[in-house]
Amino acid sequence: MIENPGILLTVLAFVLVIGPLVFLHELGHYLAGRWFGVKAEEFSIGFGREVAGFTDRRGTRWKFGWLPLGGYVRFAGDMNPASQPSPEWLALPARERAQTFQAKPLWQRAIIVAAGPVTNFVVAILILAGFALAYGAPSTPPILDGVVAGSPASAAGLQPGDRIVAIGGRTVSTFSDIAEYALLRPKEAVQIDFDRAGERLQVDAVIGERVEKDRFGNIFRIGMLGVRSGTPVFEPVGVFRAPLLGAQQAAGIVRTTIDGLGQIITGRRSVSELGGPLRIAQVSGERLAMGPTQFVFLIALISINLGFINLLPVPVLDGGHLMFYAVEAIRRRPVEPQVMEWAFRGGFIAILALMLFVTLNDLGAFGLWRNLAGLIG
Template sequence: MSTVRLDRATTEAEHFVEQFFGGALSVVEYGVAFVLVLSVLVFIHEWGHYYIARRCGVQIESFSIGFGPELFGITDRAGTRWKFCLIPLGGYVKMLGDADPASMPSEAVATMSEEDKSNSFFYKSVGQRSAIVLAGPMANFIFAIAVFFVMFMTVGETFTPARISGVAPDTPAAAAGFESGDVVLAVDGRSIHRFEELQKNIRINAGSEVTITVDRDGRNVNLPVTPAVRVIDDGFGGKGQIGFLGVYGPSAPARVAEIEPDSMEEAAGLQPGDLIVELNGDLVYSASDLNNKIRDKADQPVSLTVLRGVDADVAGPEDAPADAEQVRIVLRPAPYTLGGEAEEGAEPATNTDEAEVVGTLPGIAWAPLPNITRIYSNPFHAAYRAVSETYSIGASTVTAIGQLLTGDRSVKELGGPLKIARISGDVAKQNVLSLLHFMVLLSINLGLINLLPVPVLDGGHLVFYALEALRGKPVSLRMQEYSFRVGLALVLCLMIFATWNDLAQFFGIGA
């Protein structure tokens, strides 16, 4: 009986490895990627502590990547042991007087000589100790800013104007009164310059009301809206939730690139190069806007106003020259039956349980989108954008943490080391830029998590130092010890829970 159970367990383990990582060889690849990514970020974090500690005259006994037994290392001239340890899930800088990686004071602190006191972390001023502790998270943020700074100058970034080219029916955007042609200016007072920024703000605010300010025909309009909650597959066996609004971003202009021979569009008089600017008297801003407007007009006569002979850089009615040749075309959009599955090609997709007949123009191939550009920043603008992007990601992370605490976001979305390993391997297989971007995201998250006011984390130490500054004396060692034990228990429980989430999502437990 035990042999059968062992065989079954072995089979399930092999199935998990095969499905989650893609086989034994991939386990090694993912493991190497995970260790490299985490080791670099941990080194950066601990280097922040190390650098400021040395500047403050603190003697560093060891600089460790990982926990547990040492695998290998070297000792420098200052007596610091630089080492890699067996368990690659963190790291620490052990300073003179530390009893453990959590920087609890050892018994020797009370009997130190004057010379040792001058080199010990625990005899430095509150300001110096705070600076040393804060330096770790700050190093993670500085790393993110530095990577973004280089990327914005050398690789550039996609820039899509924050212009709404269409509004999907029966969506939060439609209910809130958004219109084609609206230009988004701000979300809850935060300036929006790119459509990508609008998307990020909406994704993180699923189910929470936001006020979006748009420019409509030269006047500012505030539109309160609550993004609907969409549950999506996270690609790793689990589910996540994001917000969606129901607007189309800058889309391909409603300019005809090609006409299918002998189609009803050709018979109606449309020609390649025509720019459709009106449907039944309503302005048309893009191909997606037109497709949305004819959706409920299957096999019904519609009147199109097209501009003929205009330059290729004219993308919509707002760009049209006053003397452009206008041609009126009448046709009937062809009926097309949808049913049961999500439509493709538009955001958001609409799920239907019953068949639906929509109007289409199947004989037209639209001109490509001209509005998306790649911009490269000069050093000054790159520095501004790097700080801005780091702040934006950090703010989104803080919002997500708050949603977890209030129950607005499911704790099942928490990922553990297995999920991080999987993502590390996947992005490493793509390209260096994807890997760097993932490392930046992870670095910002690492910095923020360490600032949480939990004893054993940097934020917990800072709370004790703040209390010491207010009271004029340190918090008792016994209180610190008990607090660190509770903090360590909380961190371990969180790691166990996150790892359980990884396993539960893969095996479908509780789904």
């Protein structure tokens, strides 16, 4: 039976996910800028016309825009998208100019820009550390307790008692490492390294494919080897070790994201799997309906992806600014304003095109085009 969380719950869940994460991302920029003496003129959650807001004692306007799909901090003197000095900036009084973003040394500007994505990673790491404290760390040894008859593992000759050491060239330390690797790679050929009675062996296998449908009717194509573990083991985690485990899990999620993008680029996965704001809203509603644990984990996952995407070297994104700062550090002079301007225009167009594409993807996943074709036919 398909359970739909409903439009109101979906919208609420989307706001509860995106709003705080965007706020914390921009707060990272804001706090770093404030630390280095840069005045913030505006701090906005959402775009478009202001719905509500207030001005604090430092002259910063805190406001909410009507379109809650992002946010920004506008620092004093930040008069163009590339944050380049302009005639208006040069015309400012010396005291005001000293409080602007452009007036700060390169390393301070880089820290201010990087602080947003870093904050997203820190938030996710803290959430994952909390899960580790509450539930422990998965520590089930990668020893096969059973092999499903007729499965890829059976065809490759794996047997109960074999200890998987590596799969696809990646070291395996727990049984969950096996499942996580196979999950994203249906129908891919891999090499499996394992120990059998003290002897190191290797076999080639083709990961199987299984199509699953969740309680909301979503269909997933996942990879499976056809192996079973023994009794799941969860190792207790202390306060000091939890952040380290959280960081390791965050790094693993980033690696999985890169793997997924690589599969889409190389054609091993369909571009239809790329999702945008509508898909995020759908998943947010579904996870909230599943309970607080699933919902909070989704927040950590999206926070990691928000930090990762913003670090990509694309003009307009934080990573694009950092890329130009790196060039400036190497050349020992800023990139020419004309080059910056055209690069940021191109980056803006690319981001808009991507947003349009993933939105069309989302609408297709919701069956809009199929329904329209049925009406026309």
